Amino acid sequence: MKDGFVRVAAMTPALRVADVDYNVDACVEAVRAAKAQVVVLPELAITSYTCEDLFLQEVLLDAAEKGVARLAEETADVDSLVLVGVPVRVAAKLYNCAAVLCHGELLGLVPKRNIPMYGEFYEGRRFCCGPTSVSMVRFAGCDEVPFGTEQLFECDTMPGLVVAAEICEDLWVPNPPSTDAVRAGATLVCNLSASNELVGKADYRRNLVASTSARLMCAYAYASAGWGESTQDVVYGGHCLVAENGRMLREADPLNDIELIRAGEGHAAVGATAVVDFGLLAAERRRMSTFSVEADASGYAISSFDLDVCEVSLDDRFVDPHPFVPADPSRRAERCESIFAIQAHGLAKRLAHTHSRRAVIGVSGGLDSTLALLVCARAFDLLGLDRSGILAITMPGFGTTDRTHGNATAMSRALGCELREVNIAAAVRQHFLDIGHDESDHSVTYENAQARERTQILMDVANREGGLVVGTGDLSELALGWATYNADHMSMYGVNAGVPKTLVRHLVHYVADEARAKGDEGLAAVLLDVLDTPVSPELLPATEGGKISQKTEDLVGPYELHDFFLYQVLRCGFAPKKVYRLALAAFDGRYAGGADADGAFVGTYDAETIMKWLKKFYWRFFSQQFKRSCLPDGPKVGSVAVSPRGDLRMPSDAAVALWQAQLETL
Incomplete structure (x- = not known):
């Protein structure tokens, strides 16, 4: 229950047709076995669904009513909200209902709204359509039980948990009852079903x-x-599912799993149990301005219940360590192709609109400039332009290594671009003399002077050539402010502005795979070597062996951590304590080495390391907003972006104190 996490179970007990005592025993065992805060059992589970005209027999209906009372009594000590299907008599009519129980109390009866009378279904012979308005009825020994479809069940100890019920066919109609229930505030919809296979x-x-x-x-x-229903004319498979905002968290399909069938023999239930993040659902609803909830719950009757506020383990919930990168290779390839298309179309439109004859780009041999150059090549292809119009400029300085310089040169030639080299050392030394800076002082002035000299060259060459400077900085660098203000921070169009660093790597690898498939081994080889090169701005002198001395992730932290933080903070709006908890689950070693196949393996980080870089993330994210407030145009490619004209309207003077204070309490 803490941090918005609730364990939800959809369970199918093995039943016997019309054997209420047996079925109640099976339901009790299923509720206890679920070990969940919310347990959903099938439609008419108290009697079984396939009783047909036996539902017109008083003896069965009397037994069902007593069965609900016994189920409530025998699960009173279980800390769960339980929903179970039962036939209910009201005013001489029969209704197919969900009985809602908690701690021995019958909170409400929610009738089925849509009664199928087609194909194999003939429910209208016995059951009536449930009324929307809520009235009080006597049932299972209780004098006043709310009865009607417009009901919600709200947890007092966790306000974010608001439960609605609908039954089988209600989901399949054009306007399901759940639509109005959610607009009234429901966050969990429970469907008690008997859907044949x-x-x-x-x-x-x-x-x-x-x-x-x-x-x-x-x-x-x-x-x-599922198991135990009559198979006279149809078969019921016991399909159980738990989904969260479009994501299928857990599924049990006994019809296609012999082990589940065997597990369901006797009283044993099969089902799907998942940890649902209701904090995430709340954040999504806040973010979507078109999602409306009626403040007065639209006339719904609301029943309250209490559950213990407990720590819900995340062991059964997959916390994606790389939320921007699909783990499945085929989906990852589709994602990469889609992103390339967005980037290239955005740049192509800007080139066409500005009548630019050239695209000017600084190539360093690093990941970001490699991706930007590949996008330029795709954009020129879209416009039917010769790639020689792409002016790739390599600008070696004090920290440039032979490896990166060689890769920049080889890649530019392999793509058919015009390559120029401008060594910046002399110009930067003159600048040091002009401003009185000692070259042996390797402070931020030493580094930024090189970055600004490179940007000046690109801008001036673009002016002379009638070209457009293509920016190379990625989303992760912009979030952390890892860019020199008015240097690599600036361009005429930033094609990588929406791409996080963990995804940049896969995009480059995707193009390498494509090049290899087309027989272009030269381009593939240089791209793979770029991928193998440490991320670095190369602004400090190389070591004596000509190796890179300045590694970005040693300074700002691992990008896989920062991209994880970025997603949880911006996309989900989570508080620092929850981001920290999720990071502990994502990087505790469960997924180490196994989530990605292209060289970006999941690291294992201890709590101290995660906390260190999380504090660094918040500090940099807040302090560097002034750079993001004046970003150049660039295409948004995913659900997280930091453009001041789009997704992130954040003041440059915002204080980080609240977020830091929460971290200090952990």
């Missing part, structure tokens, strides 16, 4: 649950009837 239906069901959770920005738990 047909060829292809599981895929459709899966997509429907995932897309509904995405459209409604909610969690969705779906528990379907």
Whole structure:
């Protein structure tokens, strides 16, 4: 429950048709086995779904009512909200309901709104459509139980957990009850279902649950009837799913898993249990201005319940250490191609609009300038222009190594660009004399003078050539302020402004793979060597062996950590304590070496290291906003961006004290 995490379970117990005592025992065991704060059981689980005309028998209905009372009593000591399907008589009519229980109390009865009468379904023979308005009824020994579809169940001890129920067919109609429930404040929709299996239906069901959770920005738990139901004409597979904002967290499909079928023999239940982040859902809803929630809950009846505020382990929740990079190779390749297309189209449009004859870019042999040069080549191809119009300028200085210089040269030639070299050493030394700076003083002035000299060269050459300076800085550098103000910070169009460093690496690797597939081994080889080169601005002299002496990640921290922080802070809006907790889970060694296949393995970091760089991240992020407040134009490619004209409207004078103070308490 802490930090917004709640364990939600969709469980399918093994039942017997019309055997209420047996089924209640099975439901009790399923609730206890789930070990979750919210447990969803299937439609009509108290009796089983396939009783057909037996639902018209008083003896079955009486037993069902007593069964709910016994289930409430025998789960009173379980710290869970439980939703179970049961037939309910109201005013001489029969309704297919979800009974909502917590700590032995019957909180409400939510009837099915949409009654199917097509294909294999014939529910209208026995059940009525449930009313939306809520009234009080007698049931299971309780004199006043709320009855009606417009009900919400709100946890007092965790206000972010607001539960709504709908039943099977309610999800499949054009306007599901969950839409209004979510607009009234629901964050978790529980579907008690009895969806039979047909060829292809599981895929459709899966997509429907995932897309509904995405459209409604909610969690969705779906528990379907399974083992023990009658197979007279159809088969029920016990498909259970838990989704969160479009992401399928957990799924159990016993029909296609013999081990799950065996696990479901006897009373044992099968199901899907997942840790849902309700803090993330709240952040998403705050961010989306078009997502509306009625302040007065639109007339819904709200019942409160309490759950213990406990620490929910994240062991069962995948915390992606590289949130910007898909782990699946095929999805990663698709992502890379899409990003290249966005970058190239953005640059092509800017070149065409400005009537620029040339694209001018500084190439260092590092990752960022390599990616920017590749984007330039794609943009020129889109415009049908000769790549010789790309003017690649290498500008060796005091820290340039033979390796990076050689890679910059080889790559420019392999892409068919015009290559020029301008050594900046003499000009920078003259500048040192002009401002009275001692060359042996390797302070920030020593470094930034080189960076600004390079930018001056690029701008002036672009003016003379009628060209446009293409920026190379990436999203991670902009977030950290790892750029020299009015130097590499500035350009006429920054193609990498929306690409985080962890993704830059994969984009370059993607092009290397493409080049190898086309037989261009020369380009592939130089790109792979760029990938193998340490990230460095190369502004300090190289070592005696000609090796890079200045490594960026030694100074600002590992980029995989900073990109993780960046995503959690900007995309999710999480507080420092939650970012820290998630980082501990993501980098504790569970995924080490296994998340990525292209050389960017997941590191393992201890708590002290994570805290060190998280503090550094917040300090740099706040203190360097003045650089982001005057960024050049550049294309947004993902859900996280820092453009002052788009995603990040942040004052340059904001204080970091609140965020630092929270970190100090951990």
